[in-house]
Amino acid sequence: MSINRIASVLAVLALLSVNGRAADIILNEYNAVDSNDFLNGGNASADDDGGRASDSYFGRVRGNGGDWFELVVIKDHLDIRGWQLDIYENKILDETLVLTANPIWQDLRAGTIITVSEDVPSDVSYNPAAGDWWINVQANNNGDGLYIEKSSFPVSATNWQLRIRDKAGQIVFGPAGEGISPVSGVSGTEIFRLEADPDATITAASTDYDDGADFSTFGAPNRWASQGLGKLRSVVTPAAGASLKVLAPNGDEAFAMGDIVDVKWESTSVTEPVRVEFSIDNGHSWTETYPANVGNTGSYKWLVPLVDAPQALVRVSSKTRPAVYDVSDKPFTIVSSPMASAMTSFFGFSL
Structure with a gap:
């Protein structure tokens, strides 16, 4: 050779x-x-x-x-x-x-x-x-x-x-x-x-x-x-003993623009106020809800923004310990009308 x-x-x-x-x-x-x-x-x-x-x-x-x-x-x-x-x-x-x-x-x-x-x-x-x-x-x-x-x-x-x-x-x-x-x-x-x-x-x-x-x-x-x-x-964890968990919306839901949606979460060893934010681009950028959440009651009534978003998320985080937070497990969808929302939830895709 x-x-x-x-x-x-x-x-x-x-x-x-x-x-x-x-x-x-x-x-x-x-x-x-x-x-x-x-x-x-x-x-x-x-x-x-x-x-x-x-x-x-x-x-x-x-x-x-x-x-x-x-x-x-x-x-x-x-x-x-x-x-x-x-x-x-x-x-x-x-x-x-x-x-x-x-x-x-x-x-x-x-x-x-x-x-x-x-x-x-x-x-x-x-x-x-x-x-x-x-x-x-x-x-x-x-x-x-x-x-x-x-x-x-x-x-x-x-x-x-x-x-x-x-x-x-x-x-x-x-x-x-x-x-x-x-x-x-x-x-x-x-x-x-x-x-x-x-x-x-x-x-x-x-x-x-x-x-x-x-x-x-x-x-x-x-x-x-x-x-x-x-x-x-999973190699990165928040402060030991403290955690937040988003319960809703937590993925695959469909909401219409202008809906009032209950954002829900549970807290473990977190008594301080929490910040509620949403993302319309799969977590690339975040916007705090308006009016801002007050306290840590486990629930916030969120006015869904007037924008189509096939990859929306919610994040809840401690206002004093930002490393303690949680995000929706999977994206949810924001669509233009209640009818579109119902169709998206039923068929599993956006219209």
């Missing part, structure tokens, strides 16, 4: 070894929607199937939020300062993004979601103990370079792949993406996502990676059925 042949075989074996190894951090989702298209095609009003495929953060917009990809931290207390993100298109290395030595990368908790985006400004308000598990960093040629180097990057439907290397250049994960798993099929009106709960068994070759066109979730758990991060995030 020739030296070149031996080298090729060794390279393939090395790639297979990496793809078969559990990683400390994994690729969770990326946006392959072309800049002139919508998720699942169509136009701003409807997709190719007559629905309104959208992203939980961006909504239904052309390009589905632009160039972005999403990672999930698997190993607790992970330090990724100086790590390198290699971006491939059609098996050709296009760009390497390097994370800086900023302390935000020094102690990541298991279950953290990291998004890298060209267009969305950086948000590093990250505080898992208070329920904020998301870090977004903006990478483009005009960026500030505080968290990731100043460099634009592509994300596309042309066999896009990501490889993650540590500070020393050792491969941690990947390449992962179209051409590895799935082998093909990610189109310019789709996203790539992990359709499983992230854990240490996920590798770049996992068959749970697939394309999708119904929904994308920039900065939030994937949605095809429902992705759970609770097991990973």
Whole structure:
């Protein structure tokens, strides 16, 4: 066997070894929607199937939020300062993004979601103990370079792949993406996502990676059925002996705009006043109810906002100990009328 042949075989074996190894951090989702298209095609009003495929953060917009990809931290207390993100298109290395030595990368908790985006400004308000598990960093040629180097990057439907290397250049994960798993099929009106709960068994070759066109979730758990991060995030607990539990709404309900809904919770070793908040974008942002809740009675009558929201949540937290909180177990839906609310509850999807 020739030296070149031996080298090729060794390279393939090395790639297979990496793809078969559990990683400390994994690729969770990326946006392959072309800049002139919508998720699942169509136009701003409807997709190719007559629905309104959208992203939980961006909504239904052309390009589905632009160039972005999403990672999930698997190993607790992970330090990724100086790590390198290699971006491939059609098996050709296009760009390497390097994370800086900023302390935000020094102690990541298991279950953290990291998004890298060209267009969305950086948000590093990250505080898992208070329920904020998301870090977004903006990478483009005009960026500030505080968290990731100043460099634009592509994300596309042309066999896009990501490889993650540590500070020393050792491969941690990947390449992962179209051409590895799935082998093909990610189109310019789709996203790539992990359709499983992230854990240490996920590798770049996992068959749970697939394309999708119904929904994308920039900065939030994937949605095809429902992705759970609770097991990973159980490493972070609130103050010992103190807890809050949201009882209602707690997921899968449907309410009409303007409804008066009883938000209910139970407290354990929490006697101080609590804050009641709601999110219409699957937990990306939160708004305190108005008027603000007073005391800690276990119930609050909430005026449902006048906005369509397929991914709404409620959060109840201590006003003096923000690490003591609870969120609806699953999203609920806000629709435009009582009839739509009844139909959504009966059939299980929004009209």
